[in-house]
Amino acid sequence: MDLVAGVDIGGTKTKIGLVGQNGECHEQLFFRTQEFESFDDFLVRIKDGIDELKAKIKSPVNLIGCGIGAPNASSRNGTIENAANLKWKGSVPLLEKLKQRIDLPMRIMNDASAAALGEMLFGNAKGMNDFIVITLGTGFGAGIVANGKLIEGYDGFAGELGHIDMTLGDGRLTGLGIRGGLEAYVSATGLKRTITHMQSKYMDESRFRNIAYNDLHGEDITKAAEEGDPIALKAFDFTAKTMALALANFTAFTQPEAFFLMGGLVNTGKWLMEPLQTYFEEYLLEVYKGKVKILTSGMEGKTAAICGAAALIWEERR
Amino acid sequence: MDLVAGVDIGGTKTKIGLVGQNGECHEQLFFRTQEFESFDDFLVRIKDGIDELKAKIKSPVNLIGCGIGAPNASSRNGTIENAANLKWKGSVPLLEKLKQRIDLPMRIMNDASAAALGEMLFGNAKGMNDFIVITLGTGFGAGIVANGKLIEGYDGFAGELGHIDMTLGDGRLTGLGIRGGLEAYVSATGLKRTITHMQSKYMDESRFRNIAYNDLHGEDITKAAEEGDPIALKAFDFTAKTMALALANFTAFTQPEAFFLMGGLVNTGKWLMEPLQTYFEEYLLEVYKGKVKILTSGMEGKTAAICGAAALIWEERR
Numbered sequence: 001m002d003l004v005a006g007v008d009i010g011g012t013k014t015k016i017g018l019v020g021q022n023g024e025c026h027e028q029l030f031f032r033t034q035e036f037e038s039f040d041d042f043l044v045r046i047k048d049g050i051d052e053l054k055a056k057i058k059s060p061v062n063l064i065g066c067g068i069g070a071p072n073a074s075s076r077n078g079t080i081e082n083a084a085n086l087k088w089k090g091s092v093p094l095l096e097k098l099k100q101r102i103d104l105p106m107r108i109m110n111d112a113s114a115a116a117l118g119e120m121l122f123g124n125a126k127g128m129n130d131f132i133v134i135t136l137g138t139g140f141g142a143g144i145v146a147n148g149k150l151i152e153g154y155d156g157f158a159g160e161l162g163h164i165d166m167t168l169g170d171g172r173l174t175g176l177g178i179r180g181g182l183e184a185y186v187s188a189t190g191l192k193r194t195i196t197h198m199q200s201k202y203m204d205e206s207r208f209r210n211i212a213y214n215d216l217h218g219e220d221i222t223k224a225a226e227e228g229d230p231i232a233l234k235a236f237d238f239t240a241k242t243m244a245l246a247l248a249n250f251t252a253f254t255q256p257e258a259f260f261l262m263g264g265l266v267n268t269g270k271w272l273m274e275p276l277q278t279y280f281e282e283y284l285l286e287v288y289k290g291k292v293k294i295l296t297s298g299m300e301g302k303t304a305a306i307c308g309a310a311a312l313i314w315e316e317r318r
Numbered sequence: 319m320d321l322v323a324g325v326d327i328g329g330t331k332t333k334i335g336l337v338g339q340n341g342e343c344h345e346q347l348f349f350r351t352q353e354f355e356s357f358d359d360f361l362v363r364i365k366d367g368i369d370e371l372k373a374k375i376k377s378p379v380n381l382i383g384c385g386i387g388a389p390n391a392s393s394r395n396g397t398i399e400n401a402a403n404l405k406w407k408g409s410v411p412l413l414e415k416l417k418q419r420i421d422l423p424m425r426i427m428n429d430a431s432a433a434a435l436g437e438m439l440f441g442n443a444k445g446m447n448d449f450i451v452i453t454l455g456t457g458f459g460a461g462i463v464a465n466g467k468l469i470e471g472y473d474g475f476a477g478e479l480g481h482i483d484m485t486l487g488d489g490r491l492t493g494l495g496i497r498g499g500l501e502a503y504v505s506a507t508g509l510k511r512t513i514t515h516m517q518s519k520y521m522d523e524s525r526f527r528n529i530a531y532n533d534l535h536g537e538d539i540t541k542a543a544e545e546g547d548p549i550a551l552k553a554f555d556f557t558a559k560t561m562a563l564a565l566a567n568f569t570a571f572t573q574p575e576a577f578f579l580m581g582g583l584v585n586t587g588k589w590l591m592e593p594l595q596t597y598f599e600e601y602l603l604e605v606y607k608g609k610v611k612i613l614t615s616g617m618e619g620k621t622a623a624i625c626g627a628a629a630l631i632w633e634e635r636r
Contacts, residue, residue: 144571
């Protein structure tokens with residue numbers, strides 16, 4: 001049986017799985033990324049992980065490659081550059097180092113771009129040539145496909161849409177120092193910042209006036225909205241509006257057939273998604289109106305990131 | 319001799335030329351687009367124009383196709399949609415109608431996208447796979463190339479970067495009703511609007527306090543800057559800053575190797591281009607700094623648009 005090892009390196013967990021050609025994940029495991037002081041120990045753990053999974057499968061396994069998704073990864077250089085939430089700083093030559101330990105065809109990519117390939121091969125974007133996958137977690141990630149191919153960029157760093165300025169350089173700072181950067185508004189963190197902002201802007205009573213910023217959690221904001229908390233409602237409305245403006249902008253760029261959303265913020269349900277649809281149609285340039293779908297990812301769930309990473313190899317087999 | 323007929327349909331002039339495989343324009347002519355009340359008469363004039371040019375060339379000519387650049391053209395549908403500065407309104411089926419009169423392989427595209435293909439085949443982007451051409455005229459046009467291919471979009475309307483909102487939906491209106499749209503700031507018209515804005519924002523004396531908006535001309539603004547007019551200097555600085563933010567945003571999208579600028583505003587020389595370079599590097603996300611070039615087009619001059627249109631056909635021969 002031909003399988004691909006999919007490795008998703010996250011700030012918290014690193015997940016490994018063996019993935020078949022239709023995106024079925026046969027075996028998987030995970031460990032804490034931060035567990036390893038030395039980068040070499042971390043690489044050894046990945047190699048051992050793949051071997052462990054292979055041993056678990058009864059039928060003979062032919063590993064045809066290893067795909068890796070990681071934050072701030074450059075597909076062209078095979079490096080991870082200055083990842084904010086990884087322990088190893090500077091430019092980390094992940095591909096080169098891993099190739100010394102694992103003898104397989106290998107490909108590395110930004111995690112959101114890997115998610116886009118996963119969506120194209122195994123998820124809801126099957127058969128589409130022009131679409132954008134957006135991951136709404138702590139930050140805002142994106143993978144862009146145009147003409148049926150992932151946009152990697154000159155240096156492998158395309159799709160950093162969380163760091164697009166939306167405010168003529170006059171807005172909130174992102175973690176990477178971009179003023180007005182989208183992810184300072186549209187992300188789990190952005191929503192928290194907006195809750196705080198709305199308390200400064202308006203005088204409404206709100207449960208959040210008794211909760212410190214560091215104690216704020218996404219689920220509480222959804223719950224407060226359900227109870228009609230005016231600050232929560234204003235925050236969701238503003239987030240939906242800002243995201244709609246961003247998606248309208250992205251449409252003017254590559255004119256995708258659809259956006260696919262995934263990640264924690266999508267699960268806030270109607271409070272974000274419903275006004276998002278309405279504002280989006282309103283903000284679109286006339287020539288795009290009624291033509292661009294906002295959909296949820298078909299890759300939700302625990303194996304989404306693993307399958308995205310594996311898609312890097314499976315894509316080359318098509 | 320194999321030649322391609324390149325047709326550039328502009329709001330003022332329609333230009334036709336016969337273009338060889340290296341972008342050399344052998345013969346050309348133009349006529350006023352607005353001259354023709356009926357769309358059919360306009361099409362006849364294009365056909366006759368191509369025949370006239372062909373007759374002028376002494377050696378035997380083999381016309382291998384006809385490429386057409388036009389504002390608001392959809393490459394996928396072969397139509398021109400609601401072009402603001404053309405007489406024919408709604409959705410105009412240009413490709414279909416022209417094919418009834420001219421028996422040649424034919425391709426139509428947005429004028430800025432055609433300019434990008436021209437730059438790739440004949441200009442300064444030769445050998446590049448990831449770049450963006452920006453046309454700075456009355457409006458702001460763009461043609462985006464990624465992975466060596468022009469981004470057309472699902473419906474053929476990608477690259478409408480002049481209508482990207484830069485102000486969280488709170489800024490100047492573009493001609494197409496987009497709030498905060500880039501071309502309301504960065505274009506010949508945008509610069510005029512900024513001259514007016516700076517007069518409202520500051521109290522500086524300026525020659526422009528004696529000139530009505532409708533009497534403002536681009537050359538006067540350049541001249542005023544040369545003479546140290548504080549409103550002109552502030553206007554150029556703001557335009558450069560806004561454009562730098564926009565190009566930094568575009569970089570986060572497709573990570574081009576270079577931007578190529580063309581059009582009237584580029585000729586304002588150091589007043590725009592020098593601060594643009596400085597602000598651009600400042601605004602770039604760390605991972606892009608020092609990697610993205612801002613260059614001028616290699617296609618400037620009278621035949622640039624014709625050669626861009628012809629590139630639509632020559633590209634398919636490569």
